[in-house]
Amino acid sequence: MLIIGVDGLLGEAVSAIPTPSIDRVINSGAWTPQLVAGNHRQFTESAPGWSTILTGVWAPKHQVWSNFGWDFNNLAQYPALYRRLDQVAPQLSTASFVHWAPINQWLLNDADTASSFATDIEVAAASAAFLQRPDTADVTFVHFDDVDHAGHECCYSAGNDDYQNAVRQVDKLVGQLLSSLETRPGILQEDWLVMVVSDHGGGFFWHGGDTPQERDAFLAIANTGPHPFCSTTDLTGVTQADVLPTVLAFLGLSVPTEWGIDGQRRC
Numbered sequence: 593m594l595i596i597g598v599d600g601l602l603g604e605a606v607s608a609i610p611t612p613s614i615d616r617v618i619n620s621g622a623w624t625p626q627l628v629a630g631n632h633r634q635f636t637e638s639a640p641g642w643s644t645i646l647t648g649v650w651a652p653k654h655q656v657w658s659n660f661g662w663d664f665n666n667l668a669q670y671p672a673l674y675r676r677l678d679q680v681a682p683q684l685s686t687a688s689f690v691h692w693a694p695i696n697q698w699l700l701n702d703a704d705t706a707s708s709f710a711t712d713i714e715v716a717a718a719s720a721a722f723l724q725r726p727d728t729a730d731v732t733f734v735h736f737d738d739v740d741h742a743g744h745e746c747c748y749s750a751g752n753d754d755y756q757n758a759v760r761q762v763d764k765l766v767g768q769l770l771s772s773l774e775t776r777p778g779i780l781q782e783d784w785l786v787m788v789v790s791d792h793g794g795g796f797f798w799h800g801g802d803t804p805q806e807r808d809a810f811l812a813i814a815n816t817g818p819h820p821f822c823s824t825t826d827l828t829g830v831t832q833a834d835v836l837p838t839v840l841a842f843l844g845l846s847v848p849t850e851w852g853i854d855g856q857r858r859c
């Protein structure tokens with residue numbers, strides 16, 4: 593399984609900007625340009641967003657309220673994906689390649705393989721090489737940050753040249769990862785889930801608030817096997833808290849009730 597996180601990717605921007613690689617995921621699977629971020633329960637910041645995507649619960653439970661709030665987290669009670677996998681499927685191997693290091697420090701610190709990089713290009717090169725290995729991980733998380741940087745420079749808008757260029761560039765890196773997967777020696781015997789997901793959108797040059805533009809993140813899910821994993825092509829109404837139970841469902845795992853997960857399987 594390959595989960596590609598694109599920081600600050602505004603859902604509507606994917607429709608407005610040419611993104612041939614992300615479109616391949618959309619067209620062979622399911623998607624929504626309005627993945628629900630924040631959900632009126634937490635700031636549309638990176639730390640709460642990635643925490644919800646990777647734990648399946650909102651901030652009242654994981655307690656990561658802002659990018660400066662990691663120290664006050666409740667991740668021991670509501671751990672992120674890789675620790676959950678250690679609990680129910682310890683035989684699965686995991687990896688994480690990120691541009692924003694706090695994800696590896698706070699959320700995916702249980703990864704069997706984890707690296708942080710200073711640029712998206714380095715993230716793509718390392719993760720693309722890793723995906724080619726015969727002994728690659730069962731689940732790999734990849735995080736790109738340059739789209740969010742372009743938004744902060746000004747602005748989160750498909751009509752802004754710099755933001756548009758950043759989206760085109762990240763689409764090329766997504767294409768690099770897809771090519772790496774598709775040329776795996778054993779790909780025809782394997783069934784990969786590919787997910788592209790963002791932590792928040794943005795308005796003007798910022799995010800964190802509760803406007804529709806900030807709450808509209810992005811999600812696309814497709815798998816490579818002969819039978820589609822998603823029974824629908826339309827993921828309207830799916831929230832960030834639904835990601836973890838959906839990922840577990842693809843792996844054939846159910847979510848124990850005692851975990852207190854807020855989301856549910858949506859494919």
Ligand SMILES: [Zn+2]
Pocket residue numbers: 599600637638639641740791792
């Ligand atoms: Zn972010």
Ligand SMILES: [Zn+2]
Pocket residue numbers: 600638740741744799
């Ligand atoms: Zn940001």
